[in-house]
Amino acid sequence: MLRFFERLVDPYPDQPESVPADRLWPFVLHYSRPFTGLLAAMAVVTALVSIAEVVFFTAMGELVDWLAEADREGFVDTHLTSLIGLGAAVLAGLPLLVFLLSLITHQGIFGNYPMLGRWLSHRLMLEQSLSFFHDEFAGRVSQKVMQTALAMRETVTKVLDMLVYVLVYFTGALVVLGAAEPWLMAPLVLWLAGYLALMRVFIPRLRRVSMAQADARAVMTGRVVDSYSNIQTIKLFADAGAERAYAREAMDGFMGTVHRQMRLATWLSVSLATLNTLLLVGMAGLVVLAWYHRWVSLGETAVAIGLVMRVRSMSDWILWEVAGLFENVGTVQDGINTLSRIPEVQDRPAAPALRVQHGEIRFEDVVFGYARGSQVGPRVFDGFDLNISPGEKVGIIGRSGAGKSTLASLLMRFHDLQAGQITIDGQNIAEVTQASLRRQIGMVTQDTSLLHRSLRENLTYGCRDCSEERLWQAVRQAHVHEFIEDLVDPHGRRGLDAQVGERGVTLSGGQRQRIAIARVLLKDAPILVLDEATSALDSEVEAAIQQHLYTLMEGKTVIAIAHRLSTIAMLDRLVIIDKGRIVEMGEHESLLARDGLYASLWRRQVGGFLGE
Template identity: 70%
Template sequence: MKADNMADRLFRAFETLVDPYPLGEPGTPPRGLLPFILHFSRPVLPLLIAMSLFTAMVSAAEVLFFHYMGELVDWLSRAEREGFVDEYGWRLAGMAALVVIGLPLLTLLQSLVTHQSIFGNYPMIGRWLAHRHMLGQSLAFYQDEFAGRVSQKVMQTALAIRETVMKLMDLMVYVIVYFAGAMLLMGQAEPWLMLPLVVWLAGYAAIMGYFVPRLRAVSMAQADARAMMTGRIVDSYSNIQTIKLFADTRREQAYARDAMEIFMTTVHRQMRLATKLTVSLTLLNALLLAAVAGMAIGAWYLEAVSLGIIAVAIALVMRIRFMSNWILWEVASLFENIGTVQDGINTIARTPAVQDSPDAGKLRVTRGEIRFEALRFHYADHDNRGGHDDEADHDGEVEHVFDGLSLTIAPGEKVGLIGRSGAGKSTLANLLLRFFDLQGGRILIDGQDIAGVTQESLRRHIGMVTQDTSLLHRSVRDNIRYGSPDASEEAIREAVRRAHADTFIESLVDLEGRRGLDAHVGERGVKLSGGQRQRIAIARVLLKNAPILVLDEATSALDSEVEAAIQEQLYTLMEGKTVIAIAHRLSTIAMLDRLVVIDAGRIVESGTHRELLSRNGLYAALWRRQSGGFLGQDIESEREVRAEP
């Protein structure tokens, strides 16, 4: 037990030499290969240097062991049995000490640094820093990427960085120590024995020069193809309900198979190169062994070298022969990992489109006034969508979603935004949350430009319920408490009650047997109905209790009875808050302080429900036409009607 405890303490001491979760802002990684690798390697650089030193010492000890073995052959060939121990005893003891004590001790130190300090912590540092950076990416970035592809890049790249650095350092140490040692030992005995090694080295370099760049290119293509294949598979799993709803699994199979075939093409290219490489290296090593053995035997025949030198030369050549196969495949694997890192750079080393300014402070909301001043915004070239043809007019100029829109919402005012799909309602809410940056104008909250405050503090002061509620694959409690981590159990249950979610939460049970608030909701909340997800989202916002509230079709997924019950709680929730409510169902926002009708990025009407009805304009026409309270394409129809003479 004491030995086990001592071993555990020793392992623990080396495991904690580096923190796998470094503090401080991760920042955007540089795009150059070496700077990118260094960005994730700084915390372990001292340990990497220590690993290389121990590896060099182990390699030198092994070369010294070959030297001793040659001397031992010479001692045995010329010594008498009677006086052998007296003459060579101390030398044999030194050789035994090197083999039994020195080499295992050096190997232990090398292994502790390599396996306990570096092997697990190094890639975790990369995952931690990359994940934190990716969480700071803009919303537009994730609209253009597969979630599975991004996650795989983070995981693969972190491992590839470790493998690249450790393989490179191992290769440098082994090549320098072993090859230099072999040249030294053979050169001391007979300079001519160095010639096959020099010729072999030239041939080895030629083989590497031919195959490695080709393996590197195919490895990069393979990393990208693997990421695409994974992304397509994850996309299918994430949208399994849609796939089953439309009964189109064959199309999904074909969609995934196309990516798999592209991946297999890279695999076949890689394996063809592997076969050619193996045959070439085997032939070169066979020639080296034959040349060194032939020259060593010839030198012995001419009495130029001893039997010990022949033994050392052949042993070293056999060792180099085996190592050359290892080294070449390590080099191939090295460039495969370099290809993976370079591929990861394209995803990870992107600067977020929306960033806090260097001197950004925290938003302070005392009243809740919101001012949109002369907003100019378009999506083309803004969120990496590349600009769509339908966003440009006939003169080639970009058509803005907003081009000069201004709107002021007084502290505590409840404003409803109305308009057909594409009018800009949700875009206005996204701009308030600063998911995108403006091309012109500004948005002020209590006189503070939101571009000059931190995004985190901005969003902490805004509660939002969206139409498409997505929950985290965690417990109901964690989802409700998200954004309010310090909320008490009593406060959570009160929010659940006010959101009328207690009627179903208590009956929830997941596969692990967890119940009620402890039950997990599945990826994106798929185990719950749309209405249940919506009620949990409302409970989450109720608990957050932010001074500014944005409701984007907040009750669209609820049935009429539940909606009527929750409406009462929403009105309670709105008390003392500045509210922006977006709804197609006009009856849900008719009682707000002011209604703003937006069409094609412009405010066309504004006033209370009664004022807008009395004007008998666009809003009044929409109100009359909504028998069920839904707003479809009525704005377009009304525009056409009003244009008629």
């Protein structure tokens, strides 16, 4: 039975996920649709539990009247059947309703709801453009994915629980008291007016503080995660004091919101306690007076006081649930700003997959400048043209900031152009799916970052179904085998099964780059982009790998970017760019004979790296 309710909603749906609306309730409803039936069932059963409690109080009042009026000797004979029926209803009915409510909430909603929200939000974040992650803390994004889903569940369930339970219970209490004596409803009505006044005064303030607290918490978490992510830099510069001050500033900001919240909580608690005491004293005085004048029975007196005691305890729960509700609303509102952001780079509707038969690449009148929000910065390329023939090996050379890596990023469609187009075999890369484009391009970057998984998982990331023989062939070609046997993680896993740490921190830069080369060897894509692919390797290892790289290039269209000119001097064509323009183009010898920028860079390098 438990498993049945746990499986009513699949928390990992496979269908494509759309970006939710950026307004609170449409955003919440977007993630609540799969749970509509369960939420409706929860509301109905909650109402039944509320009715059952009111009926139970009424039955207890009747029992008091029976005890007050009955003869002890004939009590059992007169009321035995009623007592058995009442006991059976209380013993069986209420626990069964609570059991059903628990199945719906605990098994059906509480676990699946936040997990579905996290799953869908995570999928959306994976679809975000690269620039999105350049502008956000990874810890801040992950916190919003984790916390927003939980806050949505709390928001929806609290609203339903409070609305249904309170509405049904309070209405039932008024009906019971009104049936005994209409004017007994007066204390409850006056209390309700005062209660609503308290909510109107305190809740908006709590809501504002909660939203400020959610922002402050996100900033605090982002700063702490930033410190941990860059711990090597902190250690290198021995500036832990500045780092503590950086975190302390955010923590102080968060504590300021906590103090404001707690001050409001203190005044709210005192005000509510005063209001509830007035209700209890007022109702007790009235029912005693009514009993004294024989306007109500002893049982009705007991019911009235019992209901007021229940309302009194419920009022504390409601008010703090409402305060908690707005804290969750603040968390959701904060998450909306991130989770409902539309990716800058999107596939067009019904975009086809890229098909590469030859590997011809054309940059046609490309115009591009990095954007920050709606603002586009200075243009990196303005009318850039470059044609690369099928199977041609082209080296891209230029000073730092000339636009070399940007050219590779545009080919991978990490950013969209402001004008012009890039085509592969005549297909505009903006009109095909991003996934199919990137599957057809193997790329090794200068800053190689590995996943915090095993070495085997990192090597086979682009080729999950490769054979063991093919894996080891790539491992040997990239000279990864030289250090595999020495790898041992803290849990004792060795070799290919060893975990490489976050971003591959347990490995040297050269080892990470060799793994990246092996990974591209396994991917075996028809187009190859090498962006400083051997920059982290020492000369001996670079020379050993170079031959395998030339083997890798066979039959592929290649774009190679390097500061170390000796690594790409033997390519078919060298393209020298400066400030986003092609200033020279040709083979190594012809460019040296021309005695232009390339020859100048070659002479200045003398086996080293380009200057600024």
